[in-house]
Amino acid sequence: MQETTKAEDPSATFTGWAAVPNGHGILQKWSYHPRPLTADEIEIKISHCGICGSDIHFSSEGWGPITRPAIPGHEIVGTVVKRGDAAIHQVGDRVGVGCIVAACRKDPCEWCAKGEDQFCEHMTITFNAPYKDGRGGISEGGFADRVRVYGDYAFKIPSAISSPEAASFFCAGITTYTPLKRYKAGPNTRLGVIGIGGLGHMALQWARAMGCKEVVAISGRDNKREEAMKFGATKFINTSDKEQIKAAAKSIDLCLCTNASKDNNWDEFLSMMAPLSQLVLLALPEVPISFTGSHLVNQDVAIIGCHLGNKADIEEMLEFAVKHNVRPKVEKRPFEECNEACKDVHAGKPRYRIVLEMDGAKSEHQ
Ligand SMILES: [Zn+2]
Ligand SMILES: [Zn+2]
Structure with missing residues (x-):
């Protein structure tokens, strides 16, 4: 004491x-x-x-x-x-x-x-x-x-x-920065980001700054497409169009899910994951999530969580944001x-x- x-x-x-x-x-x-x-x-x-x-x-x-x-x-x-x-x-x-x-x-x-x-x-x-x-x-x-x-x-x-911009780094920023760093997002990564909101728009910018090979914005709203591309997405998938999901089968190496909606279709998300890939849950749903499991087993997909970041991560993130102009x-x-x-x-x-x-x-x- x-x-x-x-x-x-x-x-x-x-x-x-x-x-x-x-x-x-x-x-x-x-x-x-x-x-x-x-x-x-x-x-x-x-x-x-x-x-x-x-x-x-x-x-x-x-x-x-x-x-x-x-x-x-x-x-x-x-x-x-x-x-x-x-x-x-x-x-x-x-x-x-x-x-x-x-x-x-x-x-x-x-x-x-x-x-x-x-x-x-x-x-x-x-x-x-x-x-x-x-x-x-x-x-x-x-x-x-x-x-x-x-x-x-x-x-x-x-x-x-700026102070208003700084605020968002302390949850949205660190929540998305940490998993990209931990799971080594970089030039070999085809990264997916599910949900283009407070967390998702930060994730797209980090991914661009880290030089990811592909940055795929995944959203149910087509009106997010244009801005998602400005934030760093190289591709946009509208989940309300089942053909787009099918076309993206097994194409994502690392995916951050920032969407906690109870309506999420986890089997669809998993179908887009490449062999030996990771789907990282960043938002906490209010209901249990469910999926069939075949994608996990057949493609060796891991579903993992990521909880914030540590103090050193926060300091590093702020420096990275200044260096790469992420806001x-x-x-x-x-x-x-x-x-x-x-x-x-x-x-x-x-x-x-x-x-x-x-x-x-x-x-x-x-
Ligand atoms: Zn928060
Ligand atoms: Zn302790």
Whole structure:
């Protein structure tokens, strides 16, 4: 347990928009008292927060009932306004926070020792998760004016990346960057991307920058074709046209599935996978997925998951994005309109990521 650095104002109050039990996904204004700031923590004044599908699954109770008001949001960008004496950031630093806010604080476990803190038993996700660091409390996310996190879970944002754009890197960006790196996407890869939304449009750009031999955008909507090609796709498959799926049989070496729809036809996806290929699930469906299995056995196809990335991956991704000019396409909306914005995300309307912007957040980093 860390010591607090100075007497903390116990009346400190952060205000945000919380999902509530039986709230039907409607967020309500709600305040909470943050945990006292410790030596290695920082307080961030939030300027932007992206809206991810996970925030919607959570607030609409698609992943299970909510038992308390809880502030979602895990693509957080803001400025450090307070720091503990040993924190790695300085007041004034512009930082981003993603899906994880804590793991082992000392005596690293097997996974923290390997640098894969996303699998740590003591890992705490960014919202509505009990901290396992012995100090109690529950994490609250970024649809709020402020947040406190351990400094090593806040990442300095390169000056070349604007704040609204930066937000999307911390979930959509890292979720798609990590599997491409782990499964060695490169000049020999015929890559598929299922779902051209917040995650998918990032995946297409990473794939182009990594020099993939083919980048296949797979979507049920033909109106995504033109932009998908601009993001880096070399080919587009419309899944509502069965002939296009047939023509693509056994043609994809590595495929990222960013679509969590209950209507996904997994047998069709698997039919497009080449021998010895991998289909990576990046979005968490609300229902069990099912498929017949023959493609898996006959073509040696592996279905695998990929959960975020580790801290080093995040730093590397930000550098890679600057070097290769990878940027999300974002639409800014005021925090006060978060409910309308969430509704639009639920309806699949964003092109391609909605980022909430705090009133007065205008800065030189727009
Ligand atoms: Zn997310
Ligand atoms: Zn650990």
